[in-house]
Amino acid sequence: MTPPPAAALERFFRPRAIAIVGASDDFTKISGRPLKFLLDKGYAGQIHPVNPKYAAVAGLRCYPSVSAIPGPVDLAIVAVPARAVLAAIEDCVAKGAPAAVVFSSGFGEMGDEGRALEAAVAAAARRGGLRLCGPNTLGFMNTFDRVLATFSQAGDGDTPPGPVAFVTQSGAFGTAMVALGRREGLAFGYFVNSGNEADLGFADLLGWVLEDRRVKVVAGYIEGLRDGRRLLDVADRALELGTPLVIAKVGRLTAGARAAASHTGALAGSDRVYAGVFRQKGILRPSDEEALLDLAAAFSLCRLPAGRGLGLVTQSGGAGVLMADRAEEVGLAVPELSAETQAALRGVVPPFGAVRNPVDITAQFIAEPALLRSALELVLRDPGVDLAIFYLGLMERFADQVVANLRDVHAGATKPLLVAWAAAPEGARRALREAGICVLPTATRAVDAAHGLAAFAEHRRRRAAPVGDGGGTPPAAGAAALARLRAAPGPRTLGAVEACELLAAYGVGVARLRRVTSGAAAAAAARALGGPFAVKVDSSAIPHKTEADAVRVGLRDPAAAGPAYDEVTANARRRHPEAPIDGAIVQEMVTDGVEVVVGLVQDPQFGPVVMVGLGGVLVEALEDVAFGAAPLTRDEARRMVEGLRGARVLGGVRGRPPADLEALLDVLLAVSRLGVDAAGAVTALDINPLLVRARGGGAVAVDALVVLGGAG
Amino acid sequence: MTPPPAAALERFFRPRAIAIVGASDDFTKISGRPLKFLLDKGYAGQIHPVNPKYAAVAGLRCYPSVSAIPGPVDLAIVAVPARAVLAAIEDCVAKGAPAAVVFSSGFGEMGDEGRALEAAVAAAARRGGLRLCGPNTLGFMNTFDRVLATFSQAGDGDTPPGPVAFVTQSGAFGTAMVALGRREGLAFGYFVNSGNEADLGFADLLGWVLEDRRVKVVAGYIEGLRDGRRLLDVADRALELGTPLVIAKVGRLTAGARAAASHTGALAGSDRVYAGVFRQKGILRPSDEEALLDLAAAFSLCRLPAGRGLGLVTQSGGAGVLMADRAEEVGLAVPELSAETQAALRGVVPPFGAVRNPVDITAQFIAEPALLRSALELVLRDPGVDLAIFYLGLMERFADQVVANLRDVHAGATKPLLVAWAAAPEGARRALREAGICVLPTATRAVDAAHGLAAFAEHRRRRAAPVGDGGGTPPAAGAAALARLRAAPGPRTLGAVEACELLAAYGVGVARLRRVTSGAAAAAAARALGGPFAVKVDSSAIPHKTEADAVRVGLRDPAAAGPAYDEVTANARRRHPEAPIDGAIVQEMVTDGVEVVVGLVQDPQFGPVVMVGLGGVLVEALEDVAFGAAPLTRDEARRMVEGLRGARVLGGVRGRPPADLEALLDVLLAVSRLGVDAAGAVTALDINPLLVRARGGGAVAVDALVVLGGAG
Secondary structure, three states: OOOOHHHOOOHHHOEEEEEEOOOOOOOOOOOHHHHHHHEEEHHOOOOEEEEEOOOEEOOOOOEEEOOOOOOOOOOOEEEEOOHHHHHHHHHHHHHOOOOOEEEOOOOHHHHHHHHHHHHHHHHHHHHOOOEEEOOOEEEEOOOOEEEEEEEEHHOOOOOOOOOOEEEEOHHHHHHHHHHHHHHOOEEOOOOOOOOOOOOOOOEEEEEHHHHHOOOEEEEEEEOOOOOHHHHHHHHHHHHHHHOOOEEEEEEOOOOHHHHHHHHHHOOOOOHHHHHHHHHHOOOOOOHHHHHHHHHHHHHHOOOOOOOOEEEEEOOHHHHHHHHHHHHHHHOEEEEOOOHHHHHHHHHHOOOOEEEEOOEEEOOOHHOOHHHHHHHHHHHOOOOOOEEEEEEEEOOOOOOOHHHHHHHEEEEEHHHHHHEOOOOOOOOHHHHHHHHHOOEEEOHHHHHHHHHHHHHHHHHHHHHHHOOOOOOOOOHHHHHHHHHHHHHOOOOOOOOHHHHHHHHOOOOOOOEEEEEOOOOHHHHHHHHHHHOOEEEOOOOOOOOOOOOOOOOOEEEEHHHHHHHHHHHHHHHHHHHHOOOOOOOOEEEEEOOOEEEEEEEEEEEEEOOEEEEEEOOEEEEHHHHHHHEEEOOHHHHHHHHHHHHHOOHHHHHHOOOOEOOOOOHHHHHHHHHHHHHHOOOOEEEEEEEEEEEEEOOOEEEEEEEEEEEEEEOO | OOOOOOOHHHHHHHHOOEEEOOOOOOOOOOOOOOHHHHHHHHOEEEEEEEEOOOEOOOOOOOOOOOOOOOOOEEEEOOOHHHHHHHHHHHHHHHOOOEEEEEEEOOOHHHOHHHHHHHHHHHHHHHOOOOOEEEOOOOOOOOOOOOOEOOHHHOOOOOOOOOOEEEEEEEEHHHHHHHHHHHOOOOOOOEEEEEEOOOOOOHHHHHHHHHHHHOOOEEEEOOOOOOOHHHHHHHHHHHHHHHHOEEEEOOOOOOOOOOOOOOOOOOOOHHHHHHHHHHHHHHOOOOHOOOHHHHHHHHHHHHOOOOOOOOEEEEHHHHHHHHHHHHHHOOOOOOOOOOHHHEEEHHHHHHHHHOOOOOOOOOOHHHOHHHHHHHHHHHHHOOOOOEEEEEEEEEOOOOOHHHHHHHHHHHHHHHOOOEEEEEEOOOOHHHHHHOOOOEOOOHHHHHOOOOOOOHHOOOHEEEEEEEOOOOOOOOHHHHHHHHHHHHHEEEEEEEEOHHEEEEEEEHHEEEEEEEEEOOOHHHHHHHHOOOOOOEEEEOOOOOOOOOOOOEEEEEOOHHHHHHHHHHHHHHHHHHHHOOOOOEEEEEEEEOOOOEEEEEEEEEOOOEEEEEEEEOOOOHHHHHEEEEEEEEEOOOHHHHHHHHHHOHHHHHHHOOOOOOEEEHHHHHHHHHHHHHHHHHOOOEEEEEEEEEEOOOOOOEEEEOOOOEEOOOOO
């Protein structure tokens, strides 16, 4: 899917004239509510009700069809029963309208018949060059321009414009989030429900609102994606613009996945892939509703910090410890303040306070208002502090004084400052927000928001100084190997020998091996390899050879190769009588190094994605793996590895030397390149194990498997 | 420390007469605020201001000293400067007052001098039989009986009595939590700040409020404990009473690992021990402030569920997916509803809804109010559902109708029902609370609260049907071995041989070994053992023998034993020239089985605690270990093992058979017994590795280390 032409979405989101197909002057109805919203909120463009039953609706001239409207129409709001939608869209196309939002339900969400109708509607739109949002959507609001093309309750009451854009696949849940957010003082410039996504998808809509410079943060809620690659492009653009994407993705676990399948027609890919590519591309993924709204608030108001050093100032030691805990847990530093800062703080903080970080100014600041201000200013000036949180509790009586001090500190600060105020008086919260200060209700949530700011800032810095993509030009040997594979198409599986050949062509080190078809040949091969060797059955139909007792390892005497050959082939035949046996492989034994699994898979959402996991028990017992979309940069590959829970194994534990991380990254980049080159040919690839030797020793693929297929 | 006499705390928490030492009629002062609170709130007992400066305070007769008060005094509130506190306490003792709460700061929190003063005050109290809370405390409130012995802002405004008791080590943070909780409609029957805990500790105070039958949930906030064992007793009592303890423990993460001979010893006092004993004893540990308050709300209002089956009913598919995700993450089941329930739901839920669980009733319930009620009743009746959550979003206009329906459902339900209502109108929230329904603001928080209910209920059921403590009588051999160790006291470390002897005396299987002091003896020992063997240096001063290259494993030929002896002793001498070398150990090789680490340590808070971890890379790279306080029950030991992140390794991965879990539990129980028996003698013990063989094959300790010490 190509990105939507910007012009079409410009007229979708900022129409100069809107037709409401099926318009009603019953303002409680789905077909009446947008008309009321547009009139009430002062939409400046033209509004054309369309309904053959009426000559006028709410005092506006009503047309029998869109085609009958004399002037141009930019956006059609379609609020007619499902069976009448196709005709309505054809009418819009006849008129030359570039965009429509279709509220009507009764499509893909209702089963096969609805799906067919939806496909027909989408096809008609596509043929007519009309971009369509929906069907089965609450519509959207662009409150900057007072375009309320929605019947959502989010349009009720005040709808102030503001820096938050929110695109959601779930209408009802999205509406609830807007309500929660408004209660916390968030102002939504955009609220968009993508509905069934027959034409415009989540990423298309997200990508457009991102371009509006009045938007400072783009939030999203998804259950699955039709076109993950488009989202990755949007994420790149978001980093370029410095506008964060904050996207809650649900359907993470199996019970949730079941609910998603029954809810929308969305195809849910593995959540681990989402987690990986979100991390890779700097998309922030809040854990729940409040975390999403907190991040929206923080990015609306705060500048980005220059690093991860968090200064904590409290009037309560307890909150300080809690915040320091949480900071360490999420990966923020709480650096001890410089000797200078501490000395200066000691001059203002009472002796029973604390000055190292967290700084506890104690309740004394009530009696000495200047204390709060001095302490915060000192902490914000400390060279190790990149952003700060001030925590305070119940303070009804002195709220005005606290607000005045915080306003002053904030006005003079160049680093971001968040306030965590438990049970803050409503007036104080509002006053702080109006002064541009982000106020959150708890210590933990403030730290999480601070972490979001720091994480996104880090992604931006990383993007500004990329560390080479490590891809280089496609290796000629690799291209040739792929060409040979493509020459014999159709689904099939390559065993270790061919798989290792392909990997070697891409520059991956593989353990030397020989294919043999007799015991005598096995002995000769063992002699030729020299040193310890292994004998394994050669059959691509038996992926788990150890379980089939079809592997002999740790052999030293070439004379042992013959009997080993006989055993492994006999065992394989006995355990897998159906499997074709090609003989056996004699391979040099590589035993030193950390066991790693590297994989490649064509993901339905994100295309070729690379996987890495620490081998053996960590993968088996903990599924400790990370994903990234190809092509990977070297830096992205590094972050994948460093993000593994067991990553410290590579650093050397139990007296072992550190592993050759750079060699592992080389392999990930080679597989990434292969994934891009082989789109449509290689469906999946496993290197298991890859042994990563001590630093400088490289990495060696010991076994591998490649699944070839048709469409990627 | 023995539990405080109930009578003394009865008069502390429910005094019939209160003296306020240092009383002032300046009600803005620390010394004036409690007087004002007691007067304003209608405290029914006698109030006696004590201050030599005044004849009367606030219209009450003022006495020059506590002794001068004519009638009895149950509680003294001490609000004088630190230097005057000792005299005040002696005055109280002279009067025969049984209890005091000391607001004054300037004690242990101020350094050595303050610490000495605090010790003197505590000693005076102890000598005089007076129980003391503080110093450096905000005091406490018992709002049931209108006893406001506090100057906290938590006493300002309305202080309605209610089922939540809250004991906190942090005054300011605790006050903020009370404010946050009241905002959510929580009513605090007790609010207690334990201050410096010179006498009464956190667990003492917690234990007393737990006994008040008007209290339904006891919340706590701690940074550390003086007497963890007392907390464990309180936790047992809480399970007996069915009143949950919900305790936030901060100071979770500690930078820098301590060097210690014993792996387990390094973790003593760490947060992992807290986590383990909390889990063992059914103490719920919320992750942040809001989670604590949510649990307090849920336990205040909800009965306990009979199991972990969660029914989810929503008007938004999105919220359903989010809740199902979260439920799976925390360990609640979201069972597919029975065919009968689904069929019945299909009769009421619109076709574009969902009926499997989550149930999506769609926005249709606005038009058909009976739909909400029918669907919820059907879900609550489903045999797989033990508790249910109803989620809804923004619904200003129809709130009354929703409230009425929920009230009806709740009144007729025998299972707990929670409501998650995003941006609920305040009136609706209040109405639901008054009807006894717990309302939380987000989907995620409702699931977390539901999980708390289910987890505590499970602990209660487990307690009602204990699975034998597995301890039995102390083995005679063990007692004898311990007696020998005690006969030679003083700190020292036992090497593998003696450590394994001690373990064997407690019934733990150990790999057969021989101690040798020459190469020839080593060869003879190897011949005697028969089969594969290992040779390791014998030196208790070298705990990490592999790193010292002082181990040779996998030997088969007894002739190899002599050279191996020479190598390991030479390497040990070279790497550790300071270490005394006793010769070497020749031991049978045990290689099959899952590698496990078992430990025992005398924890400063909780006494003897047992540790278990999955060996090798999981312990090294992930610190995947669990703790439990001795004595363990078999069920507790089982939950420790099952709670390990890598627990599935024991179930058999990569084609291996399941491990002998019961044999591992036997070892944990033996070590637990040893920990209890050896209090004061054994400071720490490591079995590393313990190899747990395939089911039925038992478990074998291959290496072990025991640290003997003075005080445990």
